[in-house]
Amino acid sequence: MVVVRRRNVKVFTFAFLLITVTSFLLNYTHQVTMTTWDLRHLIMQFSEQVQKVFKHPRRPCSCRTCISELGHSLWFDQRFNSTMQPFLTSQNALIPEDSYRWWLKLQGEKTPKNINATLKELFGIIPGDGDPLQERGTYTCRRCAVVGNSGNLRQSQYGQDIDSHDFVLRMNRAPTAGYESDVGSKTTHHFVYPESYKELAENVSMILIPFKTLDMRWVVTALTTGTINFTYVPVPRKIKVKKEKILVYNPAFMKYVYENWLQHHGRYPSTGFLSLIFALHVCDEVNVYGFGADSKGHWHHYWENNGSAGAFRKTGVHDGDFEFNVTLTLASIEKINFFKGR
DSSP states (O other), rough: OHHHHHHHHHHHHHHHHHHHHHHHHHHHHHHHHHHOOOOOHHHHHHHHHHHHHHSSSSOOOOOOOOTTOOOOOOHHHHHOOOOOEEOOOOOSSOOOHHHHHHHHHHTSSOOOOOOOHHHHHHTTTTTOOOGOOOGGGGOOOOOEEOOOOOOOGGTTTOOOHHHSSEEEETTTOOOTTHHHHHHSSOEEEEEEOOOOOOOOOOOOOEEEEOOSHHHHHHHHHTTTTOOOBBBBBBOOOOOOGGGGGGEEEHHHHHIIIIIITTTSSSSOOHHHHHHHHHHHHHHHHEEEESSSSSSSSOOOOSSSSOTTTTTTGGGGSSSSHHHHHHHHHHHHTTTSEEOOOO
């Protein structure tokens, strides 16, 4: 009797399991069949998934806020174009015709050399890529300090804060020696053009802002023959920058800055403004120092006493007031942090 009972229990258990599994498979098959052939159901499911993605998009960085995120300011969204390439490299060394014609007029070069031949020669000497600022995956939150040359940096005590950034961008002839407590000592990238060139430390990348074809040819000769020593003023025959540390600002990006951000104010953007919009495209967080006048309304460099303070705003080349207002607007919508200094 005990043997019979055990056998009955086993049979019952097996039958129960068989019925359960069969029921599950039939139900699953029915669902798969319905899902496979019901087109409307498929479309609804796809739509739901798409909505989930848009409701919870993947953030472009791990900062508290990311500059490239849209949807927070219509003013910003109408101006910011993430497809624009700030760097000119061997891979994109083809300047669109409309950008080239606009750029060619900036400093009125009368007999410019062929631009394609110049670019071929330039990128035959310098790599033009591989810099950390060009590699988006290197940092999850790329913090940049854009340091202008305003006298409002004097006695600001910003130095330590500036040096804490991943990248510190400076421009033209800005010195740090003797001004470390106010402007910091760290520099990773320095914006120059031939007429504003200064010797850089070995670990600093030079970003050439070319305003004419001659500026690109100057880099070629400054690394080789040293034949160019004059543009509209004397320029160095030779520079000591390593070839792999030289980057080129894209003329097409300059036109984008002028049209989208400056709305055609001034003849073309200043170095400071070109540096600022450049940073919006390569950094996740941008902190701006040394822009605008000092507390007395003077526009002068922090390392000098300028008797003609304010001349920058009256040249007709750059619209300093409009550039400054754009900077303040970027700060007001929290796309940058703006430090006014003294």
